[in-house]
Amino acid sequence: EVQLVESGGDLVQPGGSLRLSCVASGFTFSDHYMDWVRQAPGKGLEWVGRIRNKGNSYTTEYAASLKNRFTISRDDSKNSLFLQMNSLTTEDTAVYYCARGLFGEPRYMDVWGKGTAVTVSS
């Protein structure tokens, strides 16, 4: 079964850091681009960023407002995707989803995890 499972969500104080993980199974993780998408409580979907595959040099793209605080990485040997989040504010409170990029540009997001909840509060 093709599956993505996120973890690492937690309650964190403003200014703190958190690292989210996403473990993939049931498909060749290393072949795919991967994305992070977040959803604040009661709000819509917001794209966080993307990491390409090895064949595309693991290059990354980010939402401009998050670029200086968030970093996406991956470990293909562990079928894992990561999101390092620094200098968190209350506006980063959201459910964070990882998603797989469909083969073929522009890589629509065809498989999603169930999400992990991040709460930023003092």
Add this chain to the structure above:
Amino acid sequence: DIQLTQSPSFLSASEGDRVSITCRASQGISSYLGWYQQKPGKAPKLLISAASTLQSGVPSRFSGSGSRTEFTLIISSLQPEDFATYYCQQLSSYPITFGQGTRLEIK
């Protein structure tokens, strides 16, 4: 950034109805548009890619059309499981953006 504006934001309809949701882009995006369905407490699900390509397993009552700046998602005959929130997404250029969502509720 490319802005996507969905209309309506809220839609009340009955089982069996035909409904249409529009997504307008602030600039031309060719056909690089996807439609997603999200049910409460669940992850989004990709329904349509490239404006009109139905994903495997998605019922044929869903269809998409459009290009450049105006796109439409049509559900030809609403079923109980279709009541959800729908989002359009553009992948023409970075940053990838979503529409604000259309919440489809039972009348």
